[in-house]
Amino acid sequence: MIATQRPIPTSAAAFPAPPAPLSDAPQPVAPERRRGRGATSNASGRFEPYVRTEEDDGWGALDALEPFRTEVTLEAARTAITRNQSPDIPFDRSVNPYRGCEHGCVYCFARPTHAYLGLSPGLDFESRLTAKPNIADLLRRELSAPGYKPRTMALGTNTDPYQPIEKTHRLTRRVLEVLAEARHPVGIVTKSALVLRDLDLLARMAEQGLAKVAISLTTLDPTLARQMEPRAPTPARRLETIAKLSEAGVPVTVLTAPIIPSLNEHEIDRLLESAKAAGATEAGYVLLRLPHEIKDLFKDWLLEHHPAKMRRILSLIRDTRGGKLYDSGWDVRQKGEGVVAWTIGRRFEMASARLGLDRRHLRLRTDLFVAPQRKGRGEPADQLSLF
Numbered sequence: 001m002i003a004t005q006r007p008i009p010t011s012a013a014a015f016p017a018p019p020a021p022l023s024d025a026p027q028p029v030a031p032e033r034r035r036g037r038g039a040t041s042n043a044s045g046r047f048e049p050y051v052r053t054e055e056d057d058g059w060g061a062l063d064a065l066e067p068f069r070t071e072v073t074l075e076a077a078r079t080a081i082t083r084n085q086s087p088d089i090p091f092d093r094s095v096n097p098y099r100g101c102e103h104g105c106v107y108c109f110a111r112p113t114h115a116y117l118g119l120s121p122g123l124d125f126e127s128r129l130t131a132k133p134n135i136a137d138l139l140r141r142e143l144s145a146p147g148y149k150p151r152t153m154a155l156g157t158n159t160d161p162y163q164p165i166e167k168t169h170r171l172t173r174r175v176l177e178v179l180a181e182a183r184h185p186v187g188i189v190t191k192s193a194l195v196l197r198d199l200d201l202l203a204r205m206a207e208q209g210l211a212k213v214a215i216s217l218t219t220l221d222p223t224l225a226r227q228m229e230p231r232a233p234t235p236a237r238r239l240e241t242i243a244k245l246s247e248a249g250v251p252v253t254v255l256t257a258p259i260i261p262s263l264n265e266h267e268i269d270r271l272l273e274s275a276k277a278a279g280a281t282e283a284g285y286v287l288l289r290l291p292h293e294i295k296d297l298f299k300d301w302l303l304e305h306h307p308a309k310m311r312r313i314l315s316l317i318r319d320t321r322g323g324k325l326y327d328s329g330w331d332v333r334q335k336g337e338g339v340v341a342w343t344i345g346r347r348f349e350m351a352s353a354r355l356g357l358d359r360r361h362l363r364l365r366t367d368l369f370v371a372p373q374r375k376g377r378g379e380p381a382d383q384l385s386l387f
Contacts, residue, residue, distance in 0.1 A: 028300060033067045034123055038104030038230050040300045042068075042123040045115025046292060068127040070102055072165055075130045080138035080175075081153075088330050090361060091187065094154035095139060097171035099130035101159035103191065103232040106301045107258050110158045112292040121293040126231075129165060136174035140372050143182050150369040152185045162192035164231065176201045182372040183210060185364035189255065191216040193233045193241045203248040209365040214253040214284070215242050217271055219264045227305045239278045246279025251362050257286035259344055261316035262309055268344075269351045276355045283357035285348050287336040288317060290326045316340050 028040045044051050082094050100114060104126040111121035119128055142148065155161050161172040179186050180201050188195065188202075188211070195202070195213060205211035219225050220235045233241070245252045254275035259265050272283055290298055302310040314325070320336030321327045327336075335345055352358040 028304075029068075029123060035067065036104070036230050037068060037123055037126055038106040038228070038301070039111075039122040039126065039297050040304055041297065042120045043293065043296070045118065045120055046112075047115050048118065068123050070127050070129065070165070072129050072131050072169070075099070075132050077132040077135055077138060079142070080135050081142050082158075086330065088334050091152055091154040091157070093151060094157040095135065095175055096156070096158045097132055097135045097161055097169075097175060098159050098163065098165065100125050100128060102126055102129060102163045102165060103160055103229055105229045105232065106298060107228065107260070107288060107290075107294070108159075109289045109291060109294065111294055111297065113158065115293065122297055129163075131165065131169050131171060133169070133171065135171055136178050139175055140178050141374060143178070143184060144371045144374050148371065150182075150184050150366045152187050152364050152366075153179060154187050154189070156189040160190050160192055160232075161188065162190045162194040164194075166192075166194055173198055173201075178372060180205055180210075183208065183368040183370055185210045185366055187212050187214065187364070189214045189216065191218075191229065191232045191238060193237050196241060196244055199244070199248050199250070202245070202250050206248075206250040208368060210368065212251040212253065212362055212364065213245055214255050215245075215275075215280070216255045216257055217242075217275055218257065219267055220270055220274060221264075221267075224264065227301075239274055242275055242278040242280050246281075251282070252280045253282040253284060253361075254280040254357070255284050255286070256348070257284070258288040259285050259348075260288045260313065261320065261340055261344070262313045263306065265344055265347075268347050272348075272351045272355055272357060276357060280357065282359055282361065283348075283352045283355075285344075286334050287320060287341060287344065289333060290317070291328060295325050320344075 027043065029042055034040065080095055082096065083092055084094075085092065099117070101108065101110070108125070111125045114121045114125045114128075117130070119125070143150075155172065155175065161175075166172050176186070176198055178184075186205065190213070202211050202213065215238055217235060217238050218228060222234050222236070225232070225235050242252050242254065254272065256268060256271045259268065268285075275283065299310070299314065302313060306313070317325055319338050320341040321332070322337065327333060335341060349358065
């Protein structure tokens, strides 16, 4: 491993002829070391003072490196509820039991958050995960705080709450138990069939108008799905999940997200038709987002899996972002702008209307909320709080 310091901005007068800046382009990791992963590299995050690259020393040192394995670090979270005031997001609060996501979706807009931990948004994001074991206890405390006013709690807005490590840690299950006890409305976003494990809670909450689930369905092509989302359930399994949730009375939205021009946009009609047949009642979409490090990760992914389409896909993305690969503006980051973005939007709207998936978003009830009882360490469940 070689670490090279990033160039530090200096005065042009003091250094009239500064050396050329170092390249921050991600270096691909050998395929056998990242088998079953989405990203092709593990470049340093944008906040790191050093750029780290792996170089063969001539003795086959890289061949001796182990494959990337999933590691889970436990973190004592300080708060459970994350709040936002974004005008283009239909919720103002969320809970995320995990950091990072083993599904490995190469396009995941949450990848750059790993840079805040001193880790790479590349392979680290999908292999070095963080779990918050105290998340349910914190949530109980925050919901029982005086003056708390309930609104729909979003679960899974940053990383998937039903990613594989949930089977062991069961943090999402514990969060749902607190929300069910408090009769607090919840909206879940996932692409995992593991959500069916909690159907007992979700069905009961849905019957009270307190729960809905959104299933992300990006493509019906299993080969493309494995490339884009290597450790997520197959498209067929997700459609089956929609069907079982719907049969149990849980309202289901299908999210055809992200839509990638010239890669999966042609599937919009088929995706919506399949989801409707499975029982979905609403639909939404998001145009591909490439903030920060994701730009280079996505370019390298295209170069490896779809080299013939790479230049066209990137050109079309730029057409939707005013000539750039990304625009973080409130009004354009989710849907884009320009002719290409307009065409994608109209195609989605027409298909949704034809299938009856264009209804307004289901509003969950907030009038049933009952502040949950606080439970201090070692307290029995029926002990009353003194305050």
